[in-house]
Amino acid sequence: MKLVNLAYLPHPLGGYSFSNWKQVPFNGFPPNRGLFHFGQFPYMIFSIHMHIISDIRNILLTMQNMLGPKCKELEGEIKSLMKVWFSIIASLCYCYFISSNIPKGKLRLLSLTPVLCLFTFLPLQLSYVLPTGITAFLITWLTSFKLILFTFDLGPLSSNPPKSLPFFLSFACLPLRGITQNQNQPYPSNQTHQNHSKVNVRKEKLHFIIFPIKALLFGVLLMGLNDHKQKIDHTVIIGLYCILVFLLVDIVVGLCNIVANAALGIELELPSNEPYLSTSLQEFWGRRWNLIVTYLLRHTIYIPVRTALSRTVLGPQWASVPGVMASFVVSGIMHELLFYYVTRAAPTWEVTCFFVLHGVCVVVELCVMKWLGHKGMLHWAISGPVTVVFVVATAACLFFPPLLRDGADERALEEFRNLVDCIKETF
Structure with a gap:
């Protein structure tokens, strides 16, 4: 050779x-x-x-x-x-x-x-x-x-x-999933392929329209917090932080998708699927919020745990319950690690408690659905606001305090202010 x-x-x-x-x-x-x-x-x-x-x-x-x-x-x-x-x-x-x-x-x-x-x-x-x-x-x-x-x-x-x-x-x-055609399945027909292409074109156009709007809104909110944070009520600030986290994740993942699409022609993937329209916690975490993380947790944690426990006394029907809990526990630990990088402070495990709480609530939802079926579902006009309020309220109590306690939010605002001043000096 x-x-x-x-x-x-x-x-x-x-x-x-x-x-x-x-x-x-x-x-x-x-x-x-x-x-x-x-x-x-x-x-x-x-x-x-x-x-x-x-x-x-x-x-x-x-x-x-x-x-x-x-x-x-x-x-x-x-x-x-x-x-x-x-x-x-x-x-x-x-x-x-x-x-x-x-x-x-x-x-x-x-x-x-x-x-x-x-x-x-x-x-x-x-x-x-x-x-x-x-x-x-x-x-x-x-x-x-x-x-x-x-x-x-x-x-x-x-x-x-x-x-x-x-x-x-x-x-x-980059936060790409790389969804490909299953080789064991036949190739789609020309009509199916054309319909899929049309959907992708519409999705790409919508993404390119919405992305700059989100980036602009993110910048406006940051500048507003920079100038008027001391005058804003704490509850409103927490709400704004929830919006900023949503926008930041969508901007980072969306920008990576746009770069990959422009450079290599990789199909665009939506970062999130309108999580504010969720009607249940299961829908919020499983099908709408931060889809790349959902995809990876599903394949690295949920599926292996469910597969392993399907052969036990739990059986395939209930093996999904520990799989869901394991996914939320791992997500909590990874968030604790991310927070440590940002704050350099010892973990308080509040973030892990946030995800464990949501994991328990998702399991309860799954059990209610198994026992009662659609009869246990609330009308979307009620379940939607309840879901969003629950996510924001628990985030205010458990998710944001470690960042606020160590001043990570203040440091981020100061860094943004320095970046804006740098751009002004340069141009």
């Missing part, structure tokens, strides 16, 4: 486009993404590192010449953020070239363990609230869960034939 000829290694940010990465003229490089001599891999990664480090240094030097006094306050965080994401990309290249060629199961999990540990510590290199929280959400939670599924050839990172490197990196780093 021929070794990889490093002389043909492309510059990762130029020379070859990402979409043509698979066409890189590696001598003797097999088509199934890298059954090459493992001894060459450190040299290949080293070459990629040198190219990216050089680009980062040039970008930072250019930015230093452009920055005003306010922007220089952000300079350190920008450098740290770029280093963190450089480490993320390098680690995912390792997963793509090395771990993917290891048989699925324990051996692949062992090869991915250093990456999972690294992703746990990387957010600690950042100090600003939003960069830390967003990086931890995307990488420590979503990417780590995707890699766990990848261990068993499941989830959006696994496909046959294998994805190209840019697609692998996009699905790993």
Whole structure:
């Protein structure tokens, strides 16, 4: 077998486009993404590192010449953020070239363990609230869960034939589910395909219209809180924080979807499905709020637990109950970890209690539905407002206090104010 000829290694940010990465003229490089001599891999990664480090240094030097006094306050965080994401990309290249060629199961999990540990510590290199929280959400939670599924050839990172490197990196780093056609099912008819395409076009148009409105509303609310927070009642502030969290999640996930759609043609996926229209907690958490997290929890926690317990005395009918509770407990623990990254304060477990409470309520809903059927359902005009009020009220008591107690909200507002001042100085 021929070794990889490093002389043909492309510059990762130029020379070859990402979409043509698979066409890189590696001598003797097999088509199934890298059954090459493992001894060459450190040299290949080293070459990629040198190219990216050089680009980062040039970008930072250019930015230093452009920055005003306010922007220089952000300079350190920008450098740290770029280093963190450089480490993320390098680690995912390792997963793509090395771990993917290891048989699925324990051996692949062992090869991915250093990456999972690294992703746990990387957010600690950042100090600003939003960069830390967003990086931890995307990488420590979503990417780590995707890699766990990848261990068993499941989830959006696994496909046959294998994805190209840019697609692998996009699905790993960005909140994409990568829903594909089941190979065991026949391909849809032309009429079905045309109808599906029309729905996707309408969805994309609607997304591109609503996204800037949400971004504008997010900015307006932040500026309003910056200027008038001291005059606003605490209850109103909690309500505004609920709206800001909803908008932030939709903006982050929506922006990632737009970038992936523009760069690689990946189908747009809605971040949430109008959670304020939920008529039950089961509908809110299962089908409307933060769909990428719902998807990952379903496949990493709920389905394995339900499958394992279906063979016990619970049987398939009641095995879903511990599956639901396990999903909410894991979600609570992951939120505690995210809050720790942002506040750097010891967990109080209030957030975990929030999700455990909601898990219990969802289980109660499931039991009522099993026993009473549709007779136990309230009219949507009653159940809708009750659901929304319950979510907001419990969030005010359990979800937001850890952030407010440690001043994370004040720090976020100050960072936003500094960013606005930086943009004003630059332009």
